[in-house]
Amino acid sequence: MRIALFITCFNDTMFPGTGKAVVRLLERLGHTVDFPQAQVCCGQMHFNTGYRREAVPLARRFAEVFGHCEAVVTPSGSCAAMVRDHHRVLDPGLSSPPVYELSELLVDVLGITDVGAWFPHRVTYHPTCHSMRMLRVGDRPLRLLRAVRGIDVVELPAAEACCGFGGTFALKNPDTSNAILADKVHHVRATGAEVLCAGDNSCLMHIGGTLSRMRTGIATRHLAEILAATEEDAHEHPS
Amino acid sequence: MNTPHDSVVWLGVPAFPEAARSALADTRLRANLRKATGTIREKRLAATGELDDWEELRAAGAAIKRRVLRHLDRYLEQLEESVLRAGGTVHWAADAAEANRIVTGLVTATGEREVVKVKSMATQEIGLNEALAAAGISACETDLAELIVQLAGDRPSHILVPAIHRGRAEIRELFRRRMGDRGRPAPHGLSDDPADLAEAARLHLRDKFLRAKVAVSGANFACADTGTIGVVESEGNGRMCLTLPDTLITVMGIEKVLPSFADLEVFLQLLPRSSTGERMNPYTSMWTGPVAGDGPRSFHLVLLDNGRTATLSDPVGRQALACIRCSACLNVCPVYERTGGHAYGSVYPGPIGAVLTPQLMGVGQASSLPFASTLCGACYDACPVKIDIPEVLVHLRAAEVDAGRGVLPKPEALAMKAAAGLLGSPRRLAAAQRAVAMTGRVLARRGSIGRLPGPLARWSATRDTPAPPPESFRAWWRRTHTGTSAAEADR
Numbered sequence: 001m002r003i004a005l006f007i008t009c010f011n012d013t014m015f016p017g018t019g020k021a022v023v024r025l026l027e028r029l030g031h032t033v034d035f036p037q038a039q040v041c042c043g044q045m046h047f048n049t050g051y052r053r054e055a056v057p058l059a060r061r062f063a064e065v066f067g068h069c070e071a072v073v074t075p076s077g078s079c080a081a082m083v084r085d086h087h088r089v090l091d092p093g094l095s096s097p098p099v100y101e102l103s104e105l106l107v108d109v110l111g112i113t114d115v116g117a118w119f120p121h122r123v124t125y126h127p128t129c130h131s132m133r134m135l136r137v138g139d140r141p142l143r144l145l146r147a148v149r150g151i152d153v154v155e156l157p158a159a160e161a162c163c164g165f166g167g168t169f170a171l172k173n174p175d176t177s178n179a180i181l182a183d184k185v186h187h188v189r190a191t192g193a194e195v196l197c198a199g200d201n202s203c204l205m206h207i208g209g210t211l212s213r214m215r216t217g218i219a220t221r222h223l224a225e226i227l228a229a230t231e232e233d234a235h236e237h238p239s
Numbered sequence: 240m241n242t243p244h245d246s247v248v249w250l251g252v253p254a255f256p257e258a259a260r261s262a263l264a265d266t267r268l269r270a271n272l273r274k275a276t277g278t279i280r281e282k283r284l285a286a287t288g289e290l291d292d293w294e295e296l297r298a299a300g301a302a303i304k305r306r307v308l309r310h311l312d313r314y315l316e317q318l319e320e321s322v323l324r325a326g327g328t329v330h331w332a333a334d335a336a337e338a339n340r341i342v343t344g345l346v347t348a349t350g351e352r353e354v355v356k357v358k359s360m361a362t363q364e365i366g367l368n369e370a371l372a373a374a375g376i377s378a379c380e381t382d383l384a385e386l387i388v389q390l391a392g393d394r395p396s397h398i399l400v401p402a403i404h405r406g407r408a409e410i411r412e413l414f415r416r417r418m419g420d421r422g423r424p425a426p427h428g429l430s431d432d433p434a435d436l437a438e439a440a441r442l443h444l445r446d447k448f449l450r451a452k453v454a455v456s457g458a459n460f461a462c463a464d465t466g467t468i469g470v471v472e473s474e475g476n477g478r479m480c481l482t483l484p485d486t487l488i489t490v491m492g493i494e495k496v497l498p499s500f501a502d503l504e505v506f507l508q509l510l511p512r513s514s515t516g517e518r519m520n521p522y523t524s525m526w527t528g529p530v531a532g533d534g535p536r537s538f539h540l541v542l543l544d545n546g547r548t549a550t551l552s553d554p555v556g557r558q559a560l561a562c563i564r565c566s567a568c569l570n571v572c573p574v575y576e577r578t579g580g581h582a583y584g585s586v587y588p589g590p591i592g593a594v595l596t597p598q599l600m601g602v603g604q605a606s607s608l609p610f611a612s613t614l615c616g617a618c619y620d621a622c623p624v625k626i627d628i629p630e631v632l633v634h635l636r637a638a639e640v641d642a643g644r645g646v647l648p649k650p651e652a653l654a655m656k657a658a659a660g661l662l663g664s665p666r667r668l669a670a671a672q673r674a675v676a677m678t679g680r681v682l683a684r685r686g687s688i689g690r691l692p693g694p695l696a697r698w699s700a701t702r703d704t705p706a707p708p709p710e711s712f713r714a715w716w717r718r719t720h721t722g723t724s725a726a727e728a729d730r
Contacts, residue, residue: 007712009662013672014705016712035716046655048614050636054659061663096562133616148524166613173611174697175260179269179577180613181701209702212687 001111004034004066006074006083006099009041015201018075021228022102025115026073028230039065043090044082049168052090059087059094070096073105075224077131077199080104084136101131102224103140103199113143118231120150123221124193126184126207128200129162141223143197148226157187165206177206185210188218199223247335247364247546247599249394252584254278254607257583259574268404268579275403276570282516283567283621290512299505301625304561307496308551314463314496315542321466325528327538332490333602338543339370342455342488345539346376349486351452357470357477359383359457360398360564361490362541363586364599367455378455379421379447381476383440390417395486396580396588398566399514407431414439422446437540444476454480454535457565458491461540464499467527471510472521481524487535493542494551494560506563509623514565546599555634559594561624564589567617568628574611583608590618594631603642650694665713672711679707 003026007019023033042062043055062083066072074080081103087094106112125145131137144152164170164180184207188196196211198204201222208220244539252258262268262418287293307314319329332338354371356362368378368389380389384402388395390413393399402410411431418425418439423446425439453508456477460469468489470477481487497503502587511520528540569575580588585596585605593608609632618628643649649657661671682688683706691699699706710718 012668012712013675014707016708016710016715019712020715035713035720037713037717037721038665040665040668043659043662046659049631049635050609050633050638050640051652051655051659052637052640054655057663058659090339127617129613129617133620136624141508160617162615162617164573164613164617169610169613171694171697173256173574174576174700175256175258175263176577176611177613178701179263180573205705206702209698209704212703213701 002008002032002034002070003105004036004069004072005210006039006042006062006066006072006079007035008074008076008079010079011201012076014205014221018201018222018224021222021224022073022075024233025224025228028228029110029112029115031110034069036065036069040224042079042082042087043165044079044086045072045207047082047086047090057139058092059083059090062087063094063096064099066099067095071105071109072097072099073102075102075199075222076097077101077128077135077137078202081130081134099131101132101135101199103144104135105136106119106144106227107140113225114147115144117148117227117229118150119148119226119229121150121195122154122191122193123195123197123226124154124156124191125159125223126156126163126188126196126198126203127159128198128203131199132160138200141197144223145197148229149231150224154191154193156161156191156193158183159187160230161187163203163207167202171204180211181206185214185216194218195226196220197223197226247596248585248605249586252581254452255578255582255584255611256607258309258584259578259611262399262578262582265579267406269577271404271406272576272579275400276576279570281518283570284512284516286512287519290508293512296505296508297623297625298511300563300623301503301561303497303502304563304624305558306498308557308560311493311496311551314498315493317463318461318466318496319542321463322461322528322538322540323466325466327466327528327540330539330541332541332543332545334545335365335543336436338365338490338541338545339367341541342367342461342490343370343374345486345488346371346453346455347374349453351486352376352380353447353451354453354455354488355451355480355484356380356385357454357456357480358385358401359455359473359490360586361394361457361492362455364457364492365490365543365545367490377421379444379451381444381447381480382472383437383474383476386440386444387413390414390421394581395586397459397569398564398587398591399569399661400566400588404581407433407436410436418443430554444479448476448479451480451484453486453488454484455488456481457491458489458495458505458540459510461491461496462498462500462503463496465527467500467525469503469523469525471507471523473515473521475522478522478524481526482534484535487526487537488539488540488541490541490543493544493547510563513563513567513621543651546601549601550595550598553598555635556594556631557600558626559591559598559628559631561626562591563594563624565623567623571617571621573613573615573617583611588612590628590632591626594626594628597635597639603639606639609633609639637687667715672707672714675707676709676711681711682706
């Protein structure tokens with residue numbers, strides 16, 4: 001299958017490793033990945049902060065760049081939800097291609113849960129709010145993780161509770177954001193996991209920022225990076 | 240004297256981020272909230288999860304409320320006719336001041352100086368107790384938690400559990416020191432055992448019930464077809480107020496009307512399961528006008544607008560008027576669970592308050608509230624009438640931002656405009672990425688950045704930030720898949 005990658009501006013700039021992992025994973029599964037280079041931001045930050053006027057050209061741009069694609073994959077639950085649910089609020093005339101968050105593409109479109117990955121670590125999974133409540137990805141990411149060889153997936157207490165990121169909320173309400181984050185960090189530590197996994201690097205950067213500041217030694221990994229990891233290339237792409 | 244909406248919000252309360260900061264530092268508040276919201280969340284999940292048709296019930300509740308809002312004028316006139324037919328009197332109040340004038344006038348006409356009150360959001364919204372006090376009438380709250388709030392001279396912090404911020408030792412002290420000022424004092428040697436506290440309140444209130452000639456209530460529902468008014472409560476104190484006095488005055492927001500008595504089938508299932516996590520509500524009182532020889536001899540219904548028709552004119556925002564005040568959204572909200580209700584500075588706290596308060600007040604008021612949410616969506620999932628609170632929050636944020644356009648732009652607006660420019664063009668984005676990578680290299684120590692400049696310091700105060708990678712994804716793709724370097728491709 002020919003799959004277009006919507007990397008998202010945030011991953012593009014801060015977490016290129018996640019994008020490379022998506023490419024490696026899908027190519028390993030025998031698919032062709034396109035990266036339309038005219039792609040930009042989906043406008044989520046502007047839309048959610050009230051700057052709709054600024055988000056409109058971004059939504060139109062997305063439709064122009066990806067409109068013709070058979071399937072679009074993105075390693076971000078919240079950007080997928082933005083494109084799928086909110087672009088039509090910005091411009092009701094926009095026609096969107098089918099956009100899938102990574103776990104949806106793998107499980108629903110490609111019909112696969114065992115992607116042949118190897119990741120010999122204790123991992124806990126945080127189901128980010130927009131993946132869970134807007135996209136309704138359900139247990140797809142966990143099914144994919146549980147099929148990874150060598151992995152020890154441990155349940156995160158109060159997993160469905162928000163991590164307190166909320167985009168610009170973290171800057172507008174820093175104290176409240178931190179109070180929510182403190183409980184999430186507490187639960188992550190309680191699992192004894194070495195790695196915290198999620199389908200959105202923005203939430204991971206928020207939780208991971210405090211995990212790092214507190215010197216917990218717990219790493220954060222995007223789902224794509226765990227699913228892309230294999231025994232063979234562990235050397236080449238150490239986790 | 241009240242100006243139209245000045246009681247919905249509490250004057251002098253700072254914007255949410257500042258108010259939240261002090262609330263977050265209150266150890267007892269945090270512990271109370273964690274325990275109370277955690278318990279009620281579990282109960283609600285059990286009570287809603289056991290019904291096979293819970294989702295259908297929600298859909299039915301949402302559909303009925305949508306119909307009410309679509310034909311509000313018609314249902315209100317029908318309700319008025321039905322109440323008149325049943326022997327009641329109907330008053331229309333455009334705003335808080337008018338509602339207070341009507342109620343004060345009705346009480347004064349009875350010659351009484353004391354009223355007992357059933358817990359009511361609408362009367363809090365209009366600041367009725369203060370208006371009555373100004374006319375020399377004392378109002379006694381009879382809901383246990385409202386009584387606690389009233390004795391403390393405090394403000395409610397939860398729609399359903401107004402004293403959620405108080406611990407039982409505090410309540411014991413309050414009862415010992417203050418109950419005597421307002422009637423029967425607390426028994427000697429009062430302990431902080433919940434049963435003892437409840438008994439003290441029972442004795443204090445019983446005196447009031449037996450003496451009261453006038454009661455004031457709110458309403459959970461009003462059936463347009465029969466003129467039946469319903470109040471749902473847990474203690475039976477409301478039932479006392481609704482049955483013992485001679486005069487009953489009910490203040491009700493106009494959106495509370497239901498088309499028919501049969502609709503109660505849906506709401507009497509949705510409300511208790513969503514609010515207290517109970518299958519059935521303990522005390523459900525319904526009355527259809529006054530009845531000779533039983534209960535109040537005169538009944539007045541005050542229909543309150545106070546910003547509701549203005550809210551109704553907004554096609555997205557109007558769904559907030561479907562709220563049945565169950566407070567499920569408060570109990571599941573990650574923000575409310577940490578800050579409690581006072582930080583919202585409004586009679587209506589939590590997610591529903593964040594969408595209702597600014598709308599009842601008008602754009603430009605309570606402007607920090609739509610931003611007091613992570614948009615996690617837990618409120619929408621919990622709402623028994625499917626109010627898409629995140630949708631309304633984002634809608635109100637846009638209204639707030641648009642209202643600020645044209646005047647001197649704030650730094651945030653300038654940053655957002657600049658960001659939209661950078662993020663809207665692949666060439667500018669790539670250039671910005673190279674700048675970010677370069678700055679990152681300067682700021683980073685061992686792969687992460689400790690302190691960020693400017694407003695980003697709010698982020699970096701508690702979080703490390705990974706150093707931006709030397710090469711963006713698009714630069715990597717160009718290099719590995721197209722054979723051009725980023726700099727070349729950008730030209």
